[in-house]
Amino acid sequence: MPAATAPGRFITLEGGEGAGKSTQAIRLATALAAAGRPVLRTREPGGAPGAELLRGLLLDGAHTWSPPAETLLHFAARAEHVARTIRPALEAGMWVVCDRFADSTMVYQGWGQGADRAAIATLTGLVGLRPDLTLVLDVGVPTSLARLRHRGGAADRYESLGEGFFARVREGFLAVAAAEPARCAVIDAEADEDSVAAAILAAIAARLPA
Numbered sequence: 001m002p003a004a005t006a007p008g009r010f011i012t013l014e015g016g017e018g019a020g021k022s023t024q025a026i027r028l029a030t031a032l033a034a035a036g037r038p039v040l041r042t043r044e045p046g047g048a049p050g051a052e053l054l055r056g057l058l059l060d061g062a063h064t065w066s067p068p069a070e071t072l073l074h075f076a077a078r079a080e081h082v083a084r085t086i087r088p089a090l091e092a093g094m095w096v097v098c099d100r101f102a103d104s105t106m107v108y109q110g111w112g113q114g115a116d117r118a119a120i121a122t123l124t125g126l127v128g129l130r131p132d133l134t135l136v137l138d139v140g141v142p143t144s145l146a147r148l149r150h151r152g153g154a155a156d157r158y159e160s161l162g163e164g165f166f167a168r169v170r171e172g173f174l175a176v177a178a179a180e181p182a183r184c185a186v187i188d189a190e191a192d193e194d195s196v197a198a199a200i201l202a203a204i205a206a207r208l209p210a
């Protein structure tokens, strides 16, 4: 069957700061392409022109949004990303690898900042696209902090929120994964990069048969 008519797959990478999502998104996209899959790698917030505009408003620090406003901006960006980038790619038969998606809003705004989790779940349903597989990269808070220190650069807003916030985020991702075990695979991301990459490919082989 030609790739253009094969079903696409939607894979998201989730987890706290410094868990290795961006590192593994690149490795996964490379591995899938090497296996002959048509791949689109993207990330949130952003991934479409309007969503990139909103990314700037969310991340540039020029304004402090209230938690509900921040949640709505993330979902507005996500709706653009899904409509203009992800759905067309899936319809064209691509494997979409997305660095953060709706679980990050549930966890950062809901678990981390105390926004209404039921409302976030409703907005997630409104977007109407559920990942085929979500890889939850799990690391302890000390590892997160050590990796961020090692990566260097300016701390972003969340990174500056402290260890209590990081602990709530970890707890939130594990709770999301436990609530949806058919969609989510928790990956031990304390391991070295090669081992994490291998665990991700094993999860895909087990859960997304070609």
Ligand SMILES: Nc1ncnc2c1ncn2[C@@H]1O[C@H](COP(=O)(O)OP(=O)(O)OP(=O)(O)O)[C@@H](O)[C@H]1O
Binding pocket: 015, 016, 017, 018, 019, 020, 021, 022, 023, 024, 147, 148, 150, 151, 189, 190, 191, 192, 193, 194, 196
């Ligand atoms: N398995 C690993 N072992 C050790 N270091 C790692 C591992 N994976 C990634 N790193 C390093 O940790 C740092 C954070 O990794 P990365 O940027 O991929 O994390 P992230 O989950 O995308 O973070 P953020 O949430 O801030 O976007 C980088 O310097 C990266 O090289």
Ligand SMILES: [Mg+2]
Binding pocket: 021, 022, 023, 099
């Ligand atoms: Mg990243």
